Amino acid sequence: MSAICDRALRRLVKSQSVKAQIMKQLQLGIAILVVISFAAPASAGELGNVNTRNCTWCHGASAQGYAPAPRLAGQRRQYIENQLWRFIERRRDNPFSKLYMWHAAANVSSQAVRYLADYFSTLHPKAADDGNKQLVAKGRTIFQDGVPSSNIVACAACHGPQAQGIRQIPRLGGLAYSYLRRRLWQWHVGYDRSAGHPMPDVTSRLSAKQIAALASYLSFIKE
């Protein structure tokens, strides 16, 4: 890695015109590192000895999320476990799950699944605070009351009045705007239909504007 960087820097000094090529090499280097660290079996021999570094590489050192990887800190234990199994068994089929998590979770043992879920669920979550403030009021109305005349349900019935989640139902409060919007939109267009949960149907009647409003509202909710 350092060799690649050295070489890249030297070439940067030589000429600005090769900048694009250097970037490509740097990205390749990072990509190789990512693949190596994912491919290495999660050292899950014993409980408490599971390496969370592979996760924090994308999800952030304190698991607060780093685009496009969502925050894991404070997420519900049972939800994390369920999702890891859905990655391992290749059932969660949205693009980034296929691209990253199917491979990242491939070698995670069932013991490690439990450990990771325990670990991340106990970290303190911070709100992303990155939505559109002007849409917050509209998003709050949809979340708390739904839109009964359009058959849009109130999210709060399952996710809780503060979007805190419970058991297998995820905490949504304070997740990143881009992540929330992307997930809602993916269900809306038909990904992840096999999950046996109502989200594909719930989102099918939401407009793009309503999805942006919900994601904005949720991104500002503190624990």
Next chain:
Amino acid sequence: MNLDLRRTETTPRIAARAGRVMRIAGLHLALPLAVAAIAFSTTSQAQAKEPGVRVSKGAFEAKITYCEDCHGISAQGFRGYYAIPRLAGQQPQYLRNQLRAFVEHNRPNPIMSNVAHVLRPAMIAAITRYLHRLNPRPYGGGPKRLVAAGRRIFQNGVPQANVAACAACHGPRATGHGEIPRLAGQLYWYVVRELTNWPKERGQNPALPDTSIIMKPVAHSLNRSQIKAVAAYVSYLR
């Protein structure tokens, strides 16, 4: 009881109608006519308020899917942040009364109040008929070790606490009847919550008293472990 029950649909009203028919017609005609009278009273009620309004297939299916988004994929109930009750197999008259109770704030529930506000009588008639016919497996999840104790309370009541057998009104198989709800397969956590919070969740509008007052002394007389036991028992009934 000095109650104005005119606002709540009651079984005796339909029975009285059927009784009049029976007196007029001979006994051999009574049963079919009584059935016809009940059917007529239901349909005329749905259409009287909005003549000519019918529910389109698309609107009906969208509304049912909307109900099932929260109440479970076959309306068997769902344990979300709140326990969301089973609607499958429920008595249509009970469902109609509860939808009205949400609108009239006899049951203060902001989510269901909004939901019920936009339902027209023809839609209510269509969805309650449909839900009544559903028969999915119970949601389950209640503590099985309490089932035996719950069965005893359900079938015999708690004589020393002056609690009548639940089966007396809700039926031996807890299927309910008319305005009396079906309890069979109802979510364990929902039954526990309702029986525990009865005086805070039901009959909250003093201007419009409803039949929920009948259950008030029963819910009051049952202790916590008896409530849990009876909830566990009904939650597994098919």
